Amino acid sequence: MLKSNYEDLQQLDSILNSFIVLKTIPSLSIILNEPIKYFRKKTQTIAITGLDQIISDFEEKNAMSAVYVKCSGDLRIGVLWYLLEKESKPLVTKLLGKSHLKEFDSLAVSSISEIGNILTASIVNAISDDTGCKIWPSVPGFAVESLRTLLEAIASDFADQSNMLIASIVEFHGINSGIKLRMLLIQDPKEAKKLVA
Amino acid sequence: MDHTIEVKMGELVIINDDTTELKTFVGSCVAICLFDIKSKIAAMAHVMLPKKPNNMHHIQENEIGKFADMAFMHMINNMVSMGADPKTIQAKMAGGATIFSHEAETSLFNIGSRNISAIKQLLKDNGIMLVSEDTGENFGRWVRFNPNSGKMIIVSNLKKTLKII
Numbered sequence: 001m002l003k004s005n006y007e008d009l010q011q012l013d014s015i016l017n018s019f020i021v022l023k024t025i026p027s028l029s030i031i032l033n034e035p036i037k038y039f040r041k042k043t044q045t046i047a048i049t050g051l052d053q054i055i056s057d058f059e060e061k062n063a064m065s066a067v068y069v070k071c072s073g074d075l076r077i078g079v080l081w082y083l084l085e086k087e088s089k090p091l092v093t094k095l096l097g098k099s100h101l102k103e104f105d106s107l108a109v110s111s112i113s114e115i116g117n118i119l120t121a122s123i124v125n126a127i128s129d130d131t132g133c134k135i136w137p138s139v140p141g142f143a144v145e146s147l148r149t150l151l152e153a154i155a156s157d158f159a160d161q162s163n164m165l166i167a168s169i170v171e172f173h174g175i176n177s178g179i180k181l182r183m184l185l186i187q188d189p190k191e192a193k194k195l196v197a
Numbered sequence: 198m199d200h201t202i203e204v205k206m207g208e209l210v211i212i213n214d215d216t217t218e219l220k221t222f223v224g225s226c227v228a229i230c231l232f233d234i235k236s237k238i239a240a241m242a243h244v245m246l247p248k249k250p251n252n253m254h255h256i257q258e259n260e261i262g263k264f265a266d267m268a269f270m271h272m273i274n275n276m277v278s279m280g281a282d283p284k285t286i287q288a289k290m291a292g293g294a295t296i297f298s299h300e301a302e303t304s305l306f307n308i309g310s311r312n313i314s315a316i317k318q319l320l321k322d323n324g325i326m327l328v329s330e331d332t333g334e335n336f337g338r339w340v341r342f343n344p345n346s347g348k349m350i351i352v353s354n355l356k357k358t359l360k361i362i
Contacts, residue, residue, distance in 0.1 A: 013316055048245075049259050050204040063355050068297050109298070141297025145353055149224035149337030153296040155206055156308050159245045160253070163207070163260050182312075 009166070012195045013043035016168055016185065019126035024183075025172070027122040029117060032094065034176040041169040047190060048155050048163050052148060054184075059147040062086075066150050067116025068141045070157055071124055074133035075194060078186040079123065081116040082126045083179070085144050088112060091179050113140040123185070130193055154186055162188050198343060204228070207264030209242040211275050215345035223292030224337040227308035229265075229316050230289045231272050231325065232347055233281035239344035240276055246308065247315030265315040273323065287361060288325050288351045290316060291340045293332040297298035309333070329362035 017040060029036045046053060065088035071077040083091065092108040093101045095115070101108065117140045124135050143150060158165055168185040189196075204210050212219065214309050219241040221228045242262035249256070249264040262268040277283050278351040293313035320327050327342040331338070331351045341350045353358045 029290055046205055051206060061354075087352045139299050143297045143335070145224070145296060145335075146337055148222055149296055150295075152206060152224040152226055152337065153308070154221070154225075156245045159207060159263055160250050163263075 001021040005037075008193070008196050009043050012166070012192055013040070013168065015130070016043065016123075017193055019123050019130075020170060023126045024119055024123040027119055028115075028172055028181070031118065032174050034174050034175065035167065037173040037175055037189060039171045039173075040178040041171075043166060046165055046167050048159060051151050051155055051165065051172050054167060054169065055147050055151070061153065062146075063144055064147055064150065065112060066145065068143070068144050068150070068154060069116055070138040071120070071135045072138070073135045074129075075127065075135050075191050076158065076188055077127075077135065077186075078157055079116075079120045079137075080146065080150060080154060080184040080186070081119060081181060082150065082184070083181045088149050089181060090177065091181075092113075094179075109142050113142050116140045116142075119183070127195065133194060151184075154184075156188065158188055162190060164189050170186065178185060184195075200272070200318040201259045201341070201353070204241050204243050205259070206243055207263035208244050209240065209268050209271060211238070211240040211272065211279065212344060213279055218344070220288045221340050222337060223340060224294050224314070225295050225333070226315055227265075227290055227292040227309075227312045228338075228340040228342075229272075230342045230349060231267070231276060231286050231287075232342070232344055232362050233276065233286050234347050235285055236279075236281050237344050238276050238279050238281040239342065241274040241340075241342055242272060244268055244312055244316065247311050265312060265319060269316070269323070271320045273325075285345070286325055288320055288327045289329050289347075290327065291331040291338055291349060291351050291362070292337055292355070294334050294338075296335060296337075298335075331362055 063085040064082040095159035166187045198218040199216040215237040293309040339352045
């Protein structure tokens with residue numbers, strides 16, 4: 001079980017990083033039609049009761065547009081994609097090829113959900129190819145809420161088996177557009193060992 | 198209130214001090230408060246899931262509130278042992294939101310409504326009156342419970358709403 005083993009966490013971090021560099025960044029770069037910079041926060045083990053430690057003051061006070069994909073099968077993984085609500089309009093405008101967006105309608109929700117879907121698939125497929133694990137992503141769920149609310153909903157998906165979670169956070173920046181998209185990948189420590197085996 | 202105790206995800210707190218309030222944050226989870234206004238004994242659990250899995254044998258002290266069934270029995274038994282009258286214990290609850298769209302259409306996601314149903318059934322089975330509730334919807338809530346007045350204050354910072362139930 002991966003709980004506090006520093007080397008295992010480092011190895012997991014490195015594996016996830018390679019998937020992000022090889023698969024996720026090229027996918028996002030194609031979607032946004034621009035080069036992408038990315039910043040990793042270290043992969044860490046967190047108690048469910050302390051999950052709010054990863055919320056910054058900035059994230060506490062601002063609404064986020066978020067897409068959540070819950071993956072089941074040989075590995076349970078939760079992938080949350082989120083960005084500031086006010087930054088989601090420029091993203092959707094770009095995706096839909098419009099000069100401006102009047103309102104955040106169902107087409108906007110659908111397009112942003114699809115990005116979450118595609119980017120999650122880029123990681124999940126890489127994990128699946130690397131480990132041989134069968135993983136099935138859910139239909140993406142969309143929300144506009146505080147990160148605290150989003151985290152709480154995701155934690156519930158893992159709470160039936162564990163009181164600890166492994167969290168990996170990555171921030172992607174569109175170099176030309178300045179769009180900042182964040183990814184939070186959550187795993188059960190008991191299952192994460194399949195990735196570092 | 199002189200003091201505030203924050204009840205974290207999956208935790209449960211019981212107090213017999215009416216100068217202290219209980220506080221938590223819930224989205225799809227449910228804040229269930231049981232209280233006996235006479236003895237001023239009150240409990241708050243941050244319920245994440247309806248039922249403890251059969252294969253989970255070891256529960257840590259800070260996750261007794263995680264599962265509705267386990268939290269409920271722990272609250273009742275301990276409140277009564279502290280002097281609460283089981284006949285006058287009442288309940289209030291908040292939370293159980295549907296955070297992500299598509300949740301309503303798939304059983305994978307609709308944990309909020311399952312939590313609410315499970316708690317209502319437990320209250321019914323144990324003959325405890327649900328005095329009031331602020332449940333459902335699609336947003337997170339800060340919940341504060343005052344054991345002296347029995348009032349629950351519910352605030353959504355993003356929706357800019359405040360309710361007292």
